[in-house]
Amino acid sequence: MSLSVSGRLAAAAALAAAGLLASATPGALAAPTAVTAAPTPPDIPVANVKAHLTQLQSIAQANGGNRAHGRTGYKASIDYVKAKLDAAGFTTTLQTFTSSGATGYNLIADWPGGDPNSVLMAGAHLDSVSSGAGINDNGSGSAAVLETALAVSRSGLTPTKHLRFGWWGAEELGLIGSKYYVNQLPTAERAKVSGYLNFDMIGSPNPGYFVYDDDPTIEQTFKTYFAGIGVPTEIETEGDGRSDHASFKNVGIPVGGLFTGASNTKTSAQAQKWGGTAGQSFDRCYHSSCDNTSNINDTALDRNSDAVAYAIWNLGFATPVPPGPSFESTTDVNIPDSPAAAVNSPIAVSGVTGNAPATTKVDVNIVHTYRGDLIVDLVAPDGSVYNLHNRSGGSADNLVQSYTVNASSEVANGTWNLRVRDAAAQDVGYINSWKITF
Secondary structure (H helix, E strand, C coil), X not given: CCCCHHHHHHHHHHHHHCCCCCCCCCCCCCCCCCCCCCCCCCCCCHHHHHXXXXXXXXXXXXXXXCCECXXXXXXHHHHHHHHHHHHCCCEEEEEEEEECCEEEEEEEEECCXXXXXXXXXXXXXXXXXXXXXXXXXXXXXXXXXXXXXXXXXXXXXXXXXXXXXXXXXXXXXXXXHHXXXXXXXXXXXXXXXXXXXXXXXXXXXXXXXXXXXXXXXXXXXXXXXXXXXXXXXXXXXXXXXXXXXXXXXXXXXXXXXXXXXXXXECCHHHHHHHCCCCCCECCXXXXXXXXXXXXCCHHHHXXXXXXXXXXXXXXXXXXXXXXXXXXXXXXXXXXXXXXXXXXXXXXXECCCCCECCCCEEXXXXXXXXXXXXXXXXXXXXXXXEEEEEECCCCCCCCEEEEEXXXXXXXXXXXXXXXXXXXXXXXXXXXXXXXXXXX
């Protein structure tokens, strides 16, 4: 959306008043100039997060059943969040925009202090669709970000980075609010945002635990948290590019985030490692009237809310967890047509201490004319087999995918194999490359 000259000047003035404009050299998330040990991240009380969801449900019920852009329920939601932040000592800015003939609102909250040239942001969209209250989508992310911000205030946190939180309007209409915010930031100001963390649907009733595969430092920070509580993760693919992180990513800002699934179906393998019901959507009430306070998995909401705080505390103090060492094979290995035997692509791993992590990452790049024919396994040095892909994907070609494997029972050093078998006739291909990261 374009603005008139006067509109751009007004927006710039509002940002300046909120302390969002400064003049200095940008700071980088992955290469901080100074490292300060972060205090222990707090446990975010899930009861507090759920109390915010109850308030959002009540707001929807009092305003036609929803909190959608242009409706009174959305403005009341923004007012609720803003009042909490104002009382907690944040500097808040209500940013307005127009979409579909209606006024929309973004809420920006800055915590005093920190390096203004290295800004860590966390955000969530606050609007619902018009068909319901939007408690999982996305009251869950909005409430978790709010409660984390309030925890920052309660602890009197003094991070090395400047902390900024955002709640976006009109996401359901095409990321309108977050695009507007990013477009208002001059290029120099965008460069000062060292990272943006997005939280959209983190309490799905049949949850998965998905981590965005974008900035490696942010990704590893989340994966380290979940590994620490013994919860395996997968790379998020269902909503990639469909939430507000895309607005930031598209202008070169490092992004990451969490997601518990929407309309996609939970597989048997996912149900085995996460619980829940295989063959059912992660959120059967996605974009429906039943997305209310009963449409929340408390355990998922609790874990993800704590993960929000873990990331803010660690990344905010410029102490991110670096990605582990990677080993890659770029040797092509032909995959013969069925009924031939499986082929292997080996990688020799050395110099890694101890066992592989619970968040071992495997990146696969297979060129094939029918990926639904393929069975792909990771084989550990001791012969243990971890299935990565089992004939899914239908008639689509090629398999380019990242997988997270809990290989914590395996010694890292040794020869790892990517084993691929073509289980049906007529189509062929080859292993182009694969990489394992510890």
